[in-house]
Amino acid sequence: MAPLAFNSTIPIIDFAPFATGNPVAQREIADQISRACRGVGFFYVCNHGIPQALVNQVFEQMQALFALPLEKKSQLAWSDEVSNRGYVGIERERLDPSQPGDLKEAFNLGKQEAASPSALTMNRWPDDLEGFQPTLLTFWQACAEEMLRILQAFAIALDLPKDFFTPLHDEYDNTLRLLHYPPIAQLPKPGQIRAGAHSDYGSLTLLFQDDIGGLEVQTVSGEWVAAVPIPGTLLVNLGDLMQRWTNDVFRSTPHRVRVPPTEKQGQHRYSIAYFCHPNPKSAIACLPSCHSEQHPPQYPSILAGDYLLSRLQATY
Structure with a gap:
């Protein structure tokens, strides 16, 4: 395997030792994840x-x-926050509600329902x-399985039983989102970028990027x-509900996709995001390892489904 590029701010974590099941190796990986989640909130x-051949097929x-044609895509149009499925047109969404459409x-795809x-x-x-x-269904399943493995590492990092998060995510109320950033054909409106600054909503996100770039992450400073x-690699970041669960011990980090420099504005950019959400009826309350007399719980308990719906309503 060729050497990986180095990013001094966003760490690269080799997950292979975790898959061995060795408790010492799993603890070491969990500690690396803990450091990333307490700092920048992102890690590779x-x-x-997830097989790279499958990722390539999805792209x-x-x-x-x-x-x-737009007419064909519009027949699949996103309709409401409850479903959160289907095609979302250019400028339809504002991830930063204070700015023009993205x-x-x-x-968007949700879990494939069974009968009726x-x-x-x-x-x-x-x-x-x-x-x-x-x-897409094969990829969905691969992402769901990877999500549970990473959540096991999160649980170890938070001094919880390894499978603590598994029953809280076993309804797979997740969203697979395919994203296309077309070439910039005209001057953007003031404040308009490819994806406005925002934090994600759920537990964690799995992100796959093409080689164009443009994603930016905001550091603590x-x-x-x-x-x-x-x-x-895949890029993992935390969502708001994980930050609430951990009482701000772990960080849900703002990020954005900027407009590229002029010489790259004729390029298409594609990415794939798998947003992992707790079961809608999961109560998000401060975890036992994340509060103390000096650091009491910062947030009231909230149902995961209620929080997600409120964030989607503010976005569209």
Whole structure:
């Protein structure tokens, strides 16, 4: 394997030792994750469990999806915060509600329901892209399994039983989001960028980037640093509910996708985000290892589903 690029702010964690099941190795990986989560709130994972060939297939399928005519994509349109599925057009979403709409389009998928799903919870599949649905469902499952492995490491890092988070995420109320940032065809509006500054909403996010770049992460000091694409890795960041769970011990970090410099504005950018959310009825209350007399609980208990819905309502 070729040497990985080095980022002095966002650490790179080799997850292979965790998969061995050795408690000492798992503790070491958990300690590395703990340091990242207490600091920048982002970390790269190499030697994760998602095959690169599958990731490549998803990028190919999403490029075909976003190349469809707008009329076709609009037939799959996102309709409401409860479903949170379907196609989201350019400027439809404002991740920073104080700024103009984002210069991106997206396609959201939820878990594939079993028999007789409600119309509100049905995924919207394009009918003329061969292989799209099976590829995305296979990828969905791979991300769900990786999510649980990483949550095990989080639990160890927080001095909890290894499977503490597993039953709190076993309904897989997650969102797989395909993202396309088209070339910049005209001068952006004041304050408009490709994805406005925001923090994610749930427990954690798995992010896969192409090689174009543009993602930036805000450090504790307020500086924006590039989260450069590193081949063969996935990028993990925390969401707001994990920060609430940990009483601000772990950090849900603001991030954004900037408008590229002029010489790169003709390029397409693609990324894949898998947003991991607790079960809707999971109560998010301060974990026992994250408070003390000197650091009492900072947040009231809240149901995960109620928090997610409130954040989505503010975004659209």
